[in-house]
Amino acid sequence: MLLIIFILFAGLCLAGAINLLLQTHPINSALSLIVVMVSLAVLYLTLGAEFLAAAQVIVYAGAIMVLFTFVVMLLNAGKEERTLGSFASWSVGFPAVAVILAVIASVLIKSQGLGTVHLSDKITSTQELSAMLFKELVLPFEVTSVLVLIAILGAVALARRGDGERKGGQ
Amino acid sequence: MIPISWYLLLSGALFSLGVIGFLIKRNLITVFMSIELMLNAVNLSFVAFAHELNPVKGQIFVFFVMMVAAAEAAVGLAIIIAVFRARATLAVDQIDLMKL
Amino acid sequence: MSPLLTFFLWSLLKCVVVTVVLLIGVAYTVLLERKLVGRIQNRWGPNRVGPFGLLQPLVDGAKLFLKEELIPGNVYKPLFLIAPIIALGCALISISVVPFGGPFTIWGSPNLFQISDVNFGLLVILGITSIGIYGIALAGWSSNNKFSLLGALRSSAQMISYELALGLSLVGVGMRAGSLNLRVIIESQTSNKGLLSWNIFGGMQFFAFFLYLMAAYAETNRSPFDLPEAESELVAGYHTEYSSMKFAMFFMAEYANMITVGCVATMLFLGGWTSPFGNLVPMPHNTFLLGLVQAFGPIMWFVIKVFSFLFLYVWVRGTLPRFRYDQLMGFGWRVLLPLTILNIVGSSLWFAYHS
Numbered sequence A: 001m002l003l004i005i006f007i008l009f010a011g012l013c014l015a016g017a018i019n020l021l022l023q024t025h026p027i028n029s030a031l032s033l034i035v036v037m038v039s040l041a042v043l044y045l046t047l048g049a050e051f052l053a054a055a056q057v058i059v060y061a062g063a064i065m066v067l068f069t070f071v072v073m074l075l076n077a078g079k080e081e082r083t084l085g086s087f088a089s090w091s092v093g094f095p096a097v098a099v100i101l102a103v104i105a106s107v108l109i110k111s112q113g114l115g116t117v118h119l120s121d122k123i124t125s126t127q128e129l130s131a132m133l134f135k136e137l138v139l140p141f142e143v144t145s146v147l148v149l150i151a152i153l154g155a156v157a158l159a160r161r162g163d164g165e166r167k168g169g170q
Numbered sequence B: 001m002i003p004i005s006w007y008l009l010l011s012g013a014l015f016s017l018g019v020i021g022f023l024i025k026r027n028l029i030t031v032f033m034s035i036e037l038m039l040n041a042v043n044l045s046f047v048a049f050a051h052e053l054n055p056v057k058g059q060i061f062v063f064f065v066m067m068v069a070a071a072e073a074a075v076g077l078a079i080i081i082a083v084f085r086a087r088a089t090l091a092v093d094q095i096d097l098m099k100l
Numbered sequence C: 001m002s003p004l005l006t007f008f009l010w011s012l013l014k015c016v017v018v019t020v021v022l023l024i025g026v027a028y029t030v031l032l033e034r035k036l037v038g039r040i041q042n043r044w045g046p047n048r049v050g051p052f053g054l055l056q057p058l059v060d061g062a063k064l065f066l067k068e069e070l071i072p073g074n075v076y077k078p079l080f081l082i083a084p085i086i087a088l089g090c091a092l093i094s095i096s097v098v099p100f101g102g103p104f105t106i107w108g109s110p111n112l113f114q115i116s117d118v119n120f121g122l123l124v125i126l127g128i129t130s131i132g133i134y135g136i137a138l139a140g141w142s143s144n145n146k147f148s149l150l151g152a153l154r155s156s157a158q159m160i161s162y163e164l165a166l167g168l169s170l171v172g173v174g175m176r177a178g179s180l181n182l183r184v185i186i187e188s189q190t191s192n193k194g195l196l197s198w199n200i201f202g203g204m205q206f207f208a209f210f211l212y213l214m215a216a217y218a219e220t221n222r223s224p225f226d227l228p229e230a231e232s233e234l235v236a237g238y239h240t241e242y243s244s245m246k247f248a249m250f251f252m253a254e255y256a257n258m259i260t261v262g263c264v265a266t267m268l269f270l271g272g273w274t275s276p277f278g279n280l281v282p283m284p285h286n287t288f289l290l291g292l293v294q295a296f297g298p299i300m301w302f303v304i305k306v307f308s309f310l311f312l313y314v315w316v317r318g319t320l321p322r323f324r325y326d327q328l329m330g331f332g333w334r335v336l337l338p339l340t341i342l343n344i345v346g347s348s349l350w351f352a353y354h355s
Helices: A002-022 A026-046 A050-075 A087-110 A126-136 A138-159 A163-169 B004-024 B028-052 B055-087 C003-040 C056-066 C077-097 C121-131 C133-142 C146-169 C171-177 C182-187 C206-219 C244-269 C287-319 C325-354
Strands: none
Touching: A002 A026, A002 B004, A002 B028, A026 A050, A026 B004, A026 B028, A026 C133, A050 A126, A050 B028, A050 B055, A050 C121, A050 C133, A050 C146, A087 B004, A126 A138, A126 B055, A138 B055, B004 B028, B028 B055, C003 C056, C003 C077, C003 C244, C003 C287, C056 C244, C077 C121, C077 C133, C077 C244, C121 C133, C121 C146, C121 C182, C121 C244, C133 C146, C133 C244, C146 C171, C146 C206, C146 C325, C171 C182, C171 C325, C182 C244, C206 C244, C206 C287, C206 C325, C244 C287
16 A cells, blocks of 8 residues: 555656656646655655645645746746756766765665654654744744745845836836 | 655655756756755655654754745745846856846 | 455545535535625526526536537647646545534444544645645646736735735634644534634634635635636636636636635634534434434534535625735735734734633
8 A cells, every 4th residue: 555655656756857857848847846746745644744745735836836837927938948968067967966876876775774664653743843843943943934034025125126127117 | 664765765866856957957947946856855855764763853854944945936036037137038058147 | 344445435435425515515606606696786696497596507517518618729738728627626625624524433434524534634725725726827827818827827926925814814723722633623612602612702713714714715716806817807817718618617616615715714713513502402302313413413504604604705795896906915915914923923822821
């Protein structure tokens, strides 16, 4: 049962990620990224992280990716020209990716101490998470909220037209 | 039952696909999407390790990554809109002058 | 039969029954709206087909099914076809975590009146609603029509903005119940006081209920926030290019969303399946009658509450004029969001004082 779920959604993840690379239109790429994110949420559920699964769907698929599609629609971004990367990416980037993936894979295949996932594993409840977040980690939480506030201000300042530009435009 | 290492391998594969997308894509928005893909891959490995070691703290780390990713997406897309206004293009090859 | 097979068969049966009931409910919500808006505007509404026009939804459905399926030449086909499916699918799926009645076990079924009892049911509903935006956004974009695109842009901006207020207005309820499980939330409102133990009165969430109501109207694109399909400015908004069955899917999605929002309001603020009279009305002594009341009483109360919520929806539609777009955004960000945050602070102080 768990094996079927894992294979199905891991396959969807990989297919979505590959489709993200192959599609030339940004909106198709965005949709395949949404598929990746929703199937990752299902994988989080199998790992017992139910709050994160919901947050993944609400925050990533429901808010961030809507912003992406919104910007694609707003700027009317057309098809991009397909390239195979620059000289730098061929000489440094791709070899580095291959090496990193090979190292990770070899380490993981050889590793002994890692456990397994079962359907009957304990589910981390939202209560435990919130108790930890609001008691022990309250300072990082507040700092992050300040970061989000700064991001809001930055986004508003960047996206709004300057006064001079508006006068020139009208 | 499934070994944790499968999740980690999946995460590694997704991360590599994200890097490849970052390198070969030529549209600013899609490049940005590849970065989101890498963040998601890292989140998956965090959750997998959290299942192994310390469920609560590991998952809260992912929660913080999500918050930062949301902030990053808002600012990044605002920058993309500003760049598009100045240049009327989204192709990364034509906006590499580092000035508007 | 093995437990897994039993579980599977029961779930399948419940899915089928709930989907059929929901679709019939959608059809008759349309009729309810047409009748009521008719009465509000001092005319009769549909009254030709069947007694009191009761068969009108069937005829409407037949008309929409039999119309010619038109796909305009310059649309982006894959997304044009998939958009109504996303919209309707998300609208129907979110009902799956709603408990319609109390815990009731029969022949090995874990919960007869709920398809799946998940621990984070409230978040599931919010998440699926937020995925539903893509249906409208992609429909508008793929139609390759400026009115559709404007409608889609408006709706995605509107839904992102109001989703925040919607989610935050529900925090007080979660705080009172100490859980996100919908069953636990409803059980936190059951006490002998009936109506007075509901969240809207007993939990001091009266204010939150109105905030939720306003955000929910915007989230389902209903009047007075129906800007994505404002016919005086945008022809028909995001579904301008759609016809026959695909248009019907958007139409059904809108009404299914209304029913879901009504279910959420019922569960979170109006005590779900509980009776407003609490224990004031004595239970019958006859065992058979008692069983009947215990099985169907809760469902009856649930349906009555959802129905009155739908009635309110139509009433508001018949009463208020449409907002202007900048007023809508200003209202969402400058009024509704600060008020929901104030509500969270206020109700957390209240709960801290009382616990």
